[in-house]
Amino acid sequence: MTEFTPPISERKTEELIEIVYSGKDHWNEEAIRQSKQELAKRNISQKEQDRVIAKWEKETEKHLAQEKKRLEKNKTESYKVWEMIVLFLFGPILFFRPYIFNSHTLFTLRGENYFLKFKQRIVIFLFSFIAWYFYTNYSFEQSEKKRLEEIDKIDISDWKRKHGYE
Helix, strand or coil: CCCCCCCHHHCCHHHHHHHHHHCCCCCCHHHHHHHHHHHHHCCCCHHHHHHHHHHHHHHHHHHHHHHHHHHHHHCCCCCCHHHHHHHHHCHHHHHHCCCCCCCCCHHHHHHCCCHHHHHHHHHHHHHHHHHHHHHHHHHHHHHHHHHHHHHHHCCCHHHHHHHCCC
16 A cells, blocks of 8 residues: 555545545545545545535635636726836836836736736837837937047147158
8 A cells, every 4th residue: 555645544634535536637546545445434425525525616616706806807907107107217128027127028917817007018118119219329329429529629630740641
């Protein structure tokens, strides 16, 4: 006889019922057989087992109803203003590394039924990428202009004389 850890005889009745009714996908035949024997040894009737299973089904239905309600509520949830500002300011960073601020990705927003947030995030990221593009382009042009001005200010007449260009 195979020994399990913890032993089948030391497990709670609900665990034994779970083992018996979970089937061979989750437990091997020996564990199921030992669980059935232990239930019989404890005088747990089929009626009591059915009562436990019915309780689990009610809990599952309740959980599914709560999950359905949560997903329905998520459809119309919107970003707060400060969240939109953060998304705008750090858009490219959050697009490529969304977990920096423990943020959702576009895919998880869609999976969690946040349709409004999904649309808002796309629009905010679009504007953010455009703003970042213009900002970096402007900064580059300004630094290039400053560099060329500094080059024009340099007096190279001494160098020309020294090397025979004058």
